[in-house]
Amino acid sequence: SQTIHQWPATLVQPVGSPLSLECTVEGTSNPNLYWYRQAAGRGLQLLFYSVGIGQISSEVPQNLSASRPQDRQFILSSKKLLLSDSGFYLCACTGQGNTGELFFGEGSRLTVL
Amino acid sequence: AQSVAQPEDQVNVAEGNPLTVKCTYSVSGNPYLFWYVQYPNRGLQFLLKYITGDNLVKGSYGFEAEFNKSQTSFHLKKPSALVSDSALYFCAVRENPNAGNNRKLIWGLGTSLAVNP
Known part of the structure; x- marks a missing residue:
């Protein structure tokens, strides 16, 4: 079964600093990959998804970008963080088959000060 | 438009009692x-x-x-x-894959369940 690794788990960054959150997947090949943000411990907002290497779809205009340099690696970045970028970031992937359930990493909590 | 509704922000139930968390789509x-x-500060399971x-x-942890x-x-x-x-x-x-774009899930806003001892 698939395992999703996210790091760092916790990050405190000043406004205007860069960001890089990394996600790697084990136990599956050619997954769809997703970055979600969860604000205030509630609803999930889809930020980016990828169906293959170098293929990124952005769901909402924002201060963030994503890249997929390898099949099982997904990176979330920013050149200059804003206060509003604070939140809990979750990486997810599809499993084997085409039934659509997602499997999530343990999340990265970002606080921008 | 596709949507999911979880009408209750919070559900409280006593330990040992049956629980229901509602969802309509x-x-x-x-x-x-x-x-x-x-669970708090964890990813979704x-x-x-x-x-x-x-x-x-039927699913994990006795849920259905x-x-x-x-x-x-x-x-x-x-x-x-x-x-x-x-x-x-x-x-x-998720919309049936045969219906077209099928790469995304539509999410409810979540329901907080509190089970009281």
Whole structure:
């Protein structure tokens, strides 16, 4: 079964600093990959998804970008963080088959000060 | 438009009592339906799914859910709640893959379940 690794788990960054959150997947090949943000411990907002290497779809205009340099690696970045970028970031992937359930990493909590 | 509604922000239940967390959906075609649980500061864990077949689906940790097509609902249930079931629960729906763009799930806003000892 698939395992999703996210790091760092916790990050405190000043406004205007860069960001890089990394996600790697084990136990599956050619997954769809997703970055979600969860604000205030509630609803999930889809930020980016990828169906293959170098293929990124952005769901909402924002201060963030994503890249997929390898099949099982997904990176979330920013050149200059804003206060509003604070939140809990979750990486997810599809499993084997085409039934659509997602499997999530343990999340990265970002606080921008 | 596709949507998922979880009408209750919070559900409180006494330990040992049955629990229900409600979910209704609006999608075209035959939906794929999912329930997830999230413990504090953790990622989401997949609980169960309905794709086709028996309307009553059994999942992890003793949870089950009933698909009701006429009421467009997929309520999560457990016969006897545990304090350790206290968490945030999310319902999600995916449009049938044969219907077109199928790479994304539509999520409810979550229901916070509190099981009191």
